[in-house]
Amino acid sequence: MSSPSSAEGSTSTATGTATSTARGRPARLEPSRTVETALRLLDESGLDALTMRRLADAEGVRAGALYRHFATKQELLTAMAERMLAGVAAEAAASGAAGDWGERLAALARSMRTALLARRDGARVYAGTHSTGPNTLGFSEAVTGVLREAGFGDEDAARALMAVGAFTLGHTLEEQAALQPECADGETPADPERLRHAVASGPYPHLATGLPALAGGDFTAHFEFGLRLLVEGLRSLEGNRGR
Amino acid sequence: MSSPSSAEGSTSTATGTATSTARGRPARLEPSRTVETALRLLDESGLDALTMRRLADAEGVRAGALYRHFATKQELLTAMAERMLAGVAAEAAASGAAGDWGERLAALARSMRTALLARRDGARVYAGTHSTGPNTLGFSEAVTGVLREAGFGDEDAARALMAVGAFTLGHTLEEQAALQPECADGETPADPERLRHAVASGPYPHLATGLPALAGGDFTAHFEFGLRLLVEGLRSLEGNRGR
DNA sequence: ACCTGAACACCGTTCAAGT
């Protein structure tokens, strides 16, 4: 409310190489800072509102300048996905260090879910990209490592990685879709209400009894349930192999 | 190559209520036919090229006319997702009828995967929507029904539905992303090659040994592996409950 | 009731020209 013209480039407080929004002419672009700004805009306005033009504005630059550092918007999104996974493998290693392979695997899946949930539309951003950066590969390496050190074969370890990854991504995708703000002013009836009505009015007896548990429950418990199924499934495989 | 002007509205051959692209003036829009046309365009050009304007062209109408039948593009996509799941529950009931609950659950997951894979970008379309139509709800009802009839409690049945759904969606998402055409003329190095290079040149010993199994193997086997983990996990739950 | 014409407020991306 105080000075409307000074509220723009106030993000880079500590860095000396700030954007210098006004007066100072060039306003250099630095890739890593650009990715961080993009993630901030994502949190503020969501994926649909994340625009090359808006990102350029936030960096005090014209849209075309971004293409000197990111060949395409897809490349920018990939860099954002990679950045979101920073520290995931390390955090999981710390929290799962005391447990057996099942607990260490679960810790990895949990920290990936936490990382995706930490940013608005995080799962959607991640689902649309295929990073080959150190954070993404480090996570896969950690999962595969836990399984191979537990005695699983190469093929089983790779497939278990895919299963855990698919489940975790799919789960956080549904989770963030269910938690989305949707109607800002209470306009739209929202998803859960329409779902409840559709289930109640149609021939879905089994679904109707299960719906409160699904929609009402906390997603962390749901996630833990699915995670347990996967880990117990892997244990039964271990048993069949005779160890 | 023959007559360039007659290649447009040649899709509705049998229906008498065709679009009548030229001369016949109004060109009425019918919602169910519009959804089918949208799915055809999806298969032909992919999700990113599916545009309200292009869909309107294919129906011989101006873009604004679509909004008389679909309030938003999102609503159109939801209708497409719902349509993609037509017959999924019925097909699964037929193919899994002979088996126990585990086999019937697996049959449901398989037919959902098949339905999503049947259309280009099917998983992406489905992931971005939340249909409350009969095909979508019928699938959830079938899954919950199989589990409750097998003796699982309401909460476990609901959570197992979510786990199987998240895994199936996440898996087909990765599957279609890996199989995407990407570079039409062999321009881009493609994802798998860049991934292989990144894994080989970095500190990822476990991933490196598991990568051929992951990238080279067929996705159906990967899917079956994850599906088995979930079903075996549910069996172990059943055992702990003492039945 | 349903579609056309035309606009509004944007997009991602490219590229000559400046510095």
Place this chain on the structure above:
DNA sequence: ACCTGAACACCGTTCAAGT
């Protein structure tokens, strides 16, 4: 080397006006 200015070829969506 890196950014600006300005354009190109589009978007989703709205709405008066026609029929």
